[in-house]
Amino acid sequence: MSEFRTLKSLEGQLESLLERAIKLKQPRLKALTCLDELDDIARTLATGGQAADELGAWFGRYYPAINGATDDLRESDLRRIRTMMAELQPHLIRREHDSPAKRKLISEVAKWARPVVEPHTETEPTTPSDGRRTIVLKRNAEHPIASRPETDLSPRFTETLERVTDLYRDLEGSRAHLLSVLDNALTKAMTQKHDDAILLAATIIYSLRMRGYKVEPYVARLKRAEELLGRPSKPSSSADWTLTGQPASEEPRTVSRNRLNAADPVTQSRFRNGVTEAENRFRLDIERPAETTVGIPRRER
Amino acid sequence: MLRPTEKAYIRALRALDRRDYIQADREFDLARPQFNDDTEFKMLAETTKTLLRTREQLNTIDLDDLEIEVEA
Numbered sequence: 001m002s003e004f005r006t007l008k009s010l011e012g013q014l015e016s017l018l019e020r021a022i023k024l025k026q027p028r029l030k031a032l033t034c035l036d037e038l039d040d041i042a043r044t045l046a047t048g049g050q051a052a053d054e055l056g057a058w059f060g061r062y063y064p065a066i067n068g069a070t071d072d073l074r075e076s077d078l079r080r081i082r083t084m085m086a087e088l089q090p091h092l093i094r095r096e097h098d099s100p101a102k103r104k105l106i107s108e109v110a111k112w113a114r115p116v117v118e119p120h121t122e123t124e125p126t127t128p129s130d131g132r133r134t135i136v137l138k139r140n141a142e143h144p145i146a147s148r149p150e151t152d153l154s155p156r157f158t159e160t161l162e163r164v165t166d167l168y169r170d171l172e173g174s175r176a177h178l179l180s181v182l183d184n185a186l187t188k189a190m191t192q193k194h195d196d197a198i199l200l201a202a203t204i205i206y207s208l209r210m211r212g213y214k215v216e217p218y219v220a221r222l223k224r225a226e227e228l229l230g231r232p233s234k235p236s237s238s239a240d241w242t243l244t245g246q247p248a249s250e251e252p253r254t255v256s257r258n259r260l261n262a263a264d265p266v267t268q269s270r271f272r273n274g275v276t277e278a279e280n281r282f283r284l285d286i287e288r289p290a291e292t293t294v295g296i297p298r299r300e301r
Numbered sequence: 302m303l304r305p306t307e308k309a310y311i312r313a314l315r316a317l318d319r320r321d322y323i324q325a326d327r328e329f330d331l332a333r334p335q336f337n338d339d340t341e342f343k344m345l346a347e348t349t350k351t352l353l354r355t356r357e358q359l360n361t362i363d364l365d366d367l368e369i370e371v372e373a
Contacts, residue, residue, distance in 0.1 A: 007359045014352040015320075021345060022317045029314050036311045039303045080303075087302060 031072045034062045035080055042084045045091035052092065056105050066112075085112035164200045171200075178204060182218060189225035198225055306335035310342065317345065325349050 022029070037058055044051040065072045066081060073081075092106050171184040182204040189197035201222050205215050303311075313328035329346035336342035 004359070004362050007355055007362070011352065011355045011359065014348055014355060018317055018322075018345070018348055018352065019320075021348075022314065025314065026318075029311075029318060032311045033315065035303060036308060039308065042302055084302065 027072050031065070031074070031077050034058075034065060034073065035077060035084075038081060038084050042088040045088045048091075052102055052105060055088075055092075055109070056101065059105070059108060082112055082114075085109050089113040160196070160199065163196050164203070167196050167200050178208070182208075186218065186221045186225060190221070190228055193225075193229050195229070198222065198229065201225070304335065306332045310336055313345070313349075317349065322349055322352055326353055 041051045041055050041058060044054070064070055066078065089109050092109055094103070094106055098106075167185070168181065171181045171188070182201055185197045185201040185204065188194050189201055201218070205218050205222060208218075209215050309328045309331035313325045313332060316322070316325035316328055326346075326349050329342075329349060332342070333346065
């Protein structure tokens with residue numbers, strides 16, 4: 001009887017765990033279902049099947065979500081939708097006797113299948129008389145190291161990769177945890193002004209960020225190491241590469257140095273009290289969230 | 302288009318949502334090659350498998366051997 005009760009209790013707890021987990025994932029599940037259904041439609045059309053009605057119904061169900069009326073879809077989901085639309089577009093053939101609904105559907109797919117200008121590019125509203133916009137691509141001033149012939153870059157990059165790999169193995173030693181290696185790399189970068197250690201730290205930070213870990217404190221240390229090396233990042237761009245893992249539209253959780261400006265009442269108050277800029281920087285540094293948050297995966301939106 | 306493993310993961314989540322744990326377990330197995338390193342995937346897939354094994358174990362207990370207790 002005791003074994004039966006134990007197993008029954010375990011069954012109940014496992015069911016409860018799965019139910020709560022899936023309840024938490026409901027918004028994500030909705031987005032994934034949206035992608036999965038569109039993928040099914042694209043596959044049907046690609047194999048010569050008829051799925052225009054299903055596609056119309058799909059637009060009907062998810063039109064608010066794909067047009068940003070809800071927060072269900074991430075930017076990466078929208079990119080995949082655009083890719084799938086581009087894949088299914090050639091299979092939607094326009095005919096003379098198409099109904100207005102089908103014509104509308106084809107034009108909607110064409111709209112979604114159009115490539116989107118990436119945020120790295122700058123658009124200037126030059127709008128000539130024909131109403132078209134001109135896209136201007138800008139790049140930063142070249143670093144002296146880039147003035148070498150392009151043909152040298154590939155072998156030099158390979159050498160760098162090998163050196164960074166060797167450094168990783170050295171720092172790894174008996175420590176199995178990646179965060180310990182990152183900590184050592186950042187310490188080395190700051191104390192020895194070590195180029196490869198900065199590269200290694202940046203690679204680990206990016207890798208952690210891609211797996212959903214919070215990396216803000218490490219990014220701050222990396223930036224300090226870069227500054228020590230004499231390569232300060234531009235103040236205007238520092239907020240862009242803080243690798244917070246949050247969309248640009250969201251309010252960053254850490255205090256940005258860029259917010260120190262004369263119009264800011266907090267800043268005014270601090271300067272009135274005789275606090276220097278250096279002291280302010282120190283204060284902002286210690287106001288950052290505790291490092292204990294590092295290593296906790298980002299929650300699903 | 303989505304990869305077969307991605308579609309399997311989505312089907313597994315939908316099966317969990319319907320509380321169809323047998324189907325979810327099958328789909329998790331199909332998705333495993335791509336997502337085996339994903340913590341969330343492992344948690345969901347292993348919990349589902351453990352639940353099914355627990356149920357199997359429960360089915361092997363001979364009900365005739367059970368003593369029925371009546372609580373006052």
